[in-house]
Amino acid sequence: MSAKPIYKVIFYNQNQVYEVYARAIYQSDMYGFIEVEEFVFGERSQMIVDPAEEKLKSEFGNVARSYIPMQAIIRIDEVEKEGEVKVTDIKAGDKVAQFPGPAGLTPPSTHKD
Known part of the structure; x- marks a missing residue:
């Protein structure tokens, strides 16, 4: 691993x-949050523009x-070098594993009797 780790x-x-x-x-000292600092984006050596990378650069650059929020975290990995940043849309019915949220703060059921 490098001297200063990189996290995905x-x-x-x-x-x-x-x-x-x-x-x-x-x-974070703010209860229930993870602090993320020093965002890393790949160096642009080609003329191809990745819309997902541009979206994230404009949002986090x-x-x-x-x-x-801790309950939004799906996974954190320590990696040797940065890879391609991604934005993936969640479609209705897709399952996303994440940390459980605090009791009582889950969205109300849309099930009607």
Whole structure:
């Protein structure tokens, strides 16, 4: 591994799954949040533009620190180098595994008797 680790953070955000890379991950002093700092984006050496990468660069490019709710985290991996950032849409019926949320804060059931 390199001297300063790189983390791949996969999390759920408004019906999408984001996959980003960062150099620093912390448990926040704000209860229930993970702090993500020093976002890493691949160097652009070709003329092809990836819309997902551009979306994430515009959203996180000037962010010093992002607070992600713990229940939105799907997975955090320490990796040797950054890869391709991704944004994946969640379709109705798709299952997304994530940390359980606090008791009582789950959305109400849409089931009607």
